Amino acid sequence: MDEKMNPTKESARMAGLLYLLMAVTSAFGLLYVPSKIIVAGNAVRTANNILASESLFRLGIISSLIGQISFIFLVLALYNLFKRTNETHARLMVALVLAAVPIMFVNTLIQLGSFIVLGGADYLKAFGPDQLNALMMVFLNLSNYGIYVVQIFWGLWLFPFGLLVSKSGFIPRVLGVLLIISCFSLLVDSFAFLLIPSGHDIVSKFTAAPMAIGEFSIILWLLIKGVKSQQTIN
Numbered sequence: 001m002d003e004k005m006n007p008t009k010e011s012a013r014m015a016g017l018l019y020l021l022m023a024v025t026s027a028f029g030l031l032y033v034p035s036k037i038i039v040a041g042n043a044v045r046t047a048n049n050i051l052a053s054e055s056l057f058r059l060g061i062i063s064s065l066i067g068q069i070s071f072i073f074l075v076l077a078l079y080n081l082f083k084r085t086n087e088t089h090a091r092l093m094v095a096l097v098l099a100a101v102p103i104m105f106v107n108t109l110i111q112l113g114s115f116i117v118l119g120g121a122d123y124l125k126a127f128g129p130d131q132l133n134a135l136m137m138v139f140l141n142l143s144n145y146g147i148y149v150v151q152i153f154w155g156l157w158l159f160p161f162g163l164l165v166s167k168s169g170f171i172p173r174v175l176g177v178l179l180i181i182s183c184f185s186l187l188v189d190s191f192a193f194l195l196i197p198s199g200h201d202i203v204s205k206f207t208a209a210p211m212a213i214g215e216f217s218i219i220l221w222l223l224i225k226g227v228k229s230q231q232t233i234n
Contacts, residue, residue: 009226011081016222018074026067033060038140043133047118057115064108068101082164089160100153107146114139148193155186175218182214
């Protein structure tokens with residue numbers, strides 16, 4: 001069958017595009033921007049960076065929100081792709097994503113709180129500069145903890161997704177296995193940060209690669225290969 005007339009292959013590539021959009025925007029907002037602005041343990045430098053790079057800070061927040069919106073459309077696209085493989089697993093996948101997105105929106109609101117504190121509003125004049133900087137760091141640290149909380153769901157949704165990929169017959173089983181490995185790596189990373197933050201850096205050295213490889217692999221497969229055309233019609 002001509003690829004252009006193959007709806008499943010096209011839906012797979014659309015899912016791949018949404019996945020790529022979600023990954024790029026989320027990485028920009030959650031990794032790149034904080035690395036340029038936040039100075040761990042130094043409230044004054046962090047505050048100065050936020051004020052000096054207001055546009056970058058705001059762009060990071062918008063990018064994170066776009067990533068979460070993309071996440072919703074992504075999981076719906078994946079549901080349509082895999083619902084005939086296993087309806088229960090497909091619904092569970094959607095439910096876990098829809099549980100994660102509101103948490104991340106609230107977390108983004110908390111992150112905005114750090115910017116509001118530095119905004120210079122009249123009602124903030126009751127606080128001294130050191131107090132405002134300290135409060136700003138509280139918001140940023142709380143937002144950081146929130147990311148590791150929502151990361152639990154970012155891991156959990158990959159488990160039913162990995163099972164669906166493994167059982168689908170139109171995507172290599174190994175990609176499903178890699179997604180399940182990513183799931184457990186994300187969970188280990190999250191719980192390590194929440195339970196033993198002093199040892200998180202050590203744990204993250206072992207979880208960083210497994211966390212990423214599964215999702216990067218499935219993104220590339222969906223974009224480049226799509227699905228096996230012979231499996232698109234039951």
